[in-house]
Amino acid sequence: MMSSDHATIVVPESSAVAKGKAPLIGSQREQKTGFNKGLGIADFLLRLGAIAAALAAAATMGTSDQTLPFFTQFFQFEAGYDDFTTFMFFVIAMALVGGYLVLSLPFSIVTIVRPYAVAPRLLLFILDTVALTLTTAAGAAAAAIVYLAHNGNPNTNWLAICNQFGDFCQTASGAVVASFVTVVVFIVLILLSGFALKRH
Numbered sequence: 001m002m003s004s005d006h007a008t009i010v011v012p013e014s015s016a017v018a019k020g021k022a023p024l025i026g027s028q029r030e031q032k033t034g035f036n037k038g039l040g041i042a043d044f045l046l047r048l049g050a051i052a053a054a055l056a057a058a059a060t061m062g063t064s065d066q067t068l069p070f071f072t073q074f075f076q077f078e079a080g081y082d083d084f085t086t087f088m089f090f091v092i093a094m095a096l097v098g099g100y101l102v103l104s105l106p107f108s109i110v111t112i113v114r115p116y117a118v119a120p121r122l123l124l125f126i127l128d129t130v131a132l133t134l135t136t137a138a139g140a141a142a143a144a145i146v147y148l149a150h151n152g153n154p155n156t157n158w159l160a161i162c163n164q165f166g167d168f169c170q171t172a173s174g175a176v177v178a179s180f181v182t183v184v185v186f187i188v189l190i191l192l193s194g195f196a197l198k199r200h
Contacts, residue, residue: 036115139179
C-alpha cells in the first residue's frame with residue numbers, strides 16, 4: 001500500500017506564461033494607447049495649421065481692393081472682393097470654417113486625453129467632412145472667377161481685368177491657394193479620424 005506522502009499533483013504552466021506572452025498584453029495596450037495619443041496630437045497640430053490657412057484666406061480676400069491711379073472727378077476705376085458675389089461667399093465660407101476649427105480644438109484635446117473615446121472622434125469626422133465640402137465649394141468657385149479675371153472669355157465677351165488690376169488679382173489668387181491648403185489639411189484630418197476609429 002503506497003503512502004500518501006508520495007502522491008503529488010503536477011500542474012503544468014500555461015503556454016502563455018511559459019512563453020512569456022502575458023506581460024506582452026499590457027505592453028501592446030500601452031503601445032496602442034501611445035499611438036492613439038500620437039494621432040490625437042497630430043490632429044490638434046493640423047487643426048492649428050488649418051485655422052491659420054482658413055483665416056488667412058478669408059482675411060486676404062476680404063482686404064483685396066485696388067483703385068487705379070487714373071481717375072476723373074466723375075469716374076473712378078476700382079476692384080474689390082464685394083464686387084463679386086462669389087468672392088463674398090468665399091469670405092463668409094472661409095470665416096465659418098475658421099470659426100468651426102477654433103471650436104473643434106477642445107474636442108481634439110479630448111482625443112489626446114482620452115485616446116479610446118469614440119464619440120469625439122466620430123463627431124469630428126462628420127463635421128470635418130461637412131467643413132471640407134464647404135471649403136472645396138468656396139475655393140473652387142473663387143478659383144473659377146480668378147481664372148476668368150486672368151484670362152477672360154472671348155466667347156462671352158468677358159474681358160480679363162488682371163492686366164489693369166494686377167494687385168487685386170494677385171491677392172485673390174493667394175486667398176484661393178490658402179483655401180486649397182485648408183482643403184488638403186481637412187483631407188488629412190478625415191483620414192486620421194477614420195484610421196483612429198478603425199483601430200477602436
